Amino acid sequence: MNTIWKGVLGVALVAAVGSGAAIGTSAYMMNHQQYLVSGDSTSNVFSQPVRMVNYASVAAENTDFTMAAESAVHGVVHIMATQNADESASQRQYIDPFEYFFGFGGGGSFQRPKAQPRVGAGSGVIISTDGYIITNNHVIEGADELEVTLNDNRKFDAKLIGTDPATDIALIKIDAKDLPTIPFGDSEKLKVGEWVLAVGNPFNLTSTVTAGIVSAKGRGISLGSGDKSKIESFIQTDAAVNPGNSGGALVNTKGELVGINTAIYSETGSYAGYSFAVPISIAGKVASDLKQYGTVQRAVLGVQIIGVGDIMDQLSMPNVPDKYKEELKGMKENIKVSEGAYVAEFADRSVAKEAGIEVGDVIISVNGVKVKSANALQEQIGKYRPGDKVTVKVNRKGTEKSFEVQLKNAQGSTKVVTPSDGTELLGGAFKALTDKEKREYGVSYGIEVTGLTNGKLKDAGIKKGFIIMVVNNQRVKTPEDLEKIVDDILHGRAEDQGLFIKGFYPNGRTKYYAIDLAE
Structure with missing residues (x-):
């Protein structure tokens, strides 16, 4: 094609x-919900009280949202994300006209403008009584400081646990106990036409609840610049969502969390009829992975x-x-x-x-x-x-x-990937050359780059199909050889701080690449 x-x-x-x-992994979300809410200490990822739900029950015909709203607002937080000013960048970008034209300052009285921090705001959902909070990656991306305000106005500094740009989900944590949570619902059981509530902090207005219906499921809206690494299967609703709602809760009439509000469809930047939420079937699994492993097991x-x-x-x-x-x-x-x-x-x-x-x-x-x-x-x-x-x-x-x-991961194995995993950092999938390929290329060893995601290899300009022969003067015969070299560097077991890669493309062109792993 x-x-x-x-x-x-x-x-x-x-x-x-x-x-x-x-396309990610683990029926643990719906088929094995114990890893989210079970009291079993061996499988409990987030601390939530067990709440049994009768899914045979029918939502109230009079669409009374009061109980769902009252439950949900206490589990939604306001997030203030601050990116500190880069003073050096400000100095580089600003040029005093006196210095530029005459080589001296304005008599010492001219002051350079001071760089100001950038502040953004969004919402988050408490999913654990001990302070774990789901939000959107775009809410906290690039932030140096995170401040969380609870519905009772208590404020906490938060730390970042992990992010997943592919689903626009992030996990943060505050140091608190006995927090109110929103129980997980089943986003797959949502029906088009079913009532839902969006809870968040639009325009910095705390504890705002809006209502709408599920307009569509499995909706893709091409967020960003066409990045094919994005995973998009949104719940579309007509509940009013505006800037500041990002990361907030989408709940059903039982008060259960069924999605994380993420985007709106608008030509003005404000609500124009439709909003989109990441289903909790995806968001919950991503959050669980970020807590357990520090990265998503996709x-x-x-x-x-x-x-x-x-x-x-x-x-x-x-x-x-x-x-x-x-x-x-x-x-x-x-x-x-x-x-x-x-x-x-x-x-x-x-x-x-x-x-x-x-x-x-x-x-x-x-x-x-x-x-x-x-x-x-x-x-x-x-x-x-x-x-x-x-x-x-x-x-x-x-x-x-x-x-x-x-199912396997992008590297072709079933092993758990960690943030420090060399293969994950490189962003590549590899396979050892077959005997037939060795004969064709006239070599006795080497590994092929069979795929690339965002990572060090792609940044360096390496293309799919490249044959890696030597890394840091060591022959590379299997993907495990490369992983060991990278892991030794990352864990301080090697003097090298980067990779010097020698190899060739199938057309016979030899190429060298240098990759700094310390960046």
Whole structure:
């Protein structure tokens, strides 16, 4: 499939190593909720009192929100994020005109303006009685100081536990006890048309509650600059959300947390009819990973997908080039369902392909949960961790087939990744050269860069397909060899502070790269 045309189609890279569009892992959120709220000390991640909920119950017909609102406002906090002024940058950017033209100051009376700190505000949700708080990454990104104000006006300094830009979720903590929490609900059981409340601090107005209905689920809105590492499967509502609401709670009429308010659709920057929340099925799993491991344990399925609906929409567009319209028609011939995620291609190392899934299959469910679109598949895989096994059901030209797939991480393993993990820092996936490849390249060892995410390798200019031969004068025969070199540096077991990499591209061009790991 033509690369440029993929962008036109909006191909969602579902955990395809090399794109960074990882689709995450762990049925622990909904299938094993004990890791969030259980009293079992071996699985309890966040300290919350156990609250049993009868999901057979029906929301009050008179849509009385008072109990839900009263419960939720105490679990939502105001966050003040301060980025200290960079005095040196201010000095560099400001030029005294007297000094510039005449070489002397203005008689000592001219004062350079003092750089001012940048202050932003947002919301957060208390998810643990001992002070863990979920918010948005964009609320706290770049902040040097974080101040949390509770609903009872108590103020605390907060520390950052971890962030995940891919889902725009962050976890912070304050030193407090016996805090009110909002119990986790089940975002997958939300229905379009169901009433929800948005609780937050818009325009620095504390404890504000607005109501609306769920307008759509699994919505993708292309946040940012088209970064394909983003995982977008939002709950769309018409509850009024404005600047300052980011990181606040979306709750159902039972007062349960079902999402983290994240974005609005607006041409003015203020509420214009629709708001979007990260489902708690994703946000809760991300927060749990950040607490346990310091980074998200993101699993990958290893497929490139296009929503069935997107294919049909593109076919109906008048300006589609004939060449690609034929390609779309070829896809359509394989599709016998109206919803799902069409498998367009595989990653270099794809667990889906290994399990028996084929190009042209339409993924229609994961572990029994219906998949209606590419975004919905992102959400489902986003709940799992590497090593988890999922049942993926596909429709293959009208016949349904099920496959058991063991998910892996972007590096092709099931091991836990930590913030200090060398592979995570480099942002690459690797594999040892096969005997056939060694013969083709005329070498006896080496590892191939099979995929890249945001990290040191990508920053240095290394491209997918690069063959690493030598790092810091050491031969590299396996991915484990590279990991050991990096880990030795990170843990002070080596004199080197960076990597000097020698290798070549399949076209025979030799390249050298220097990477500073201390930056």
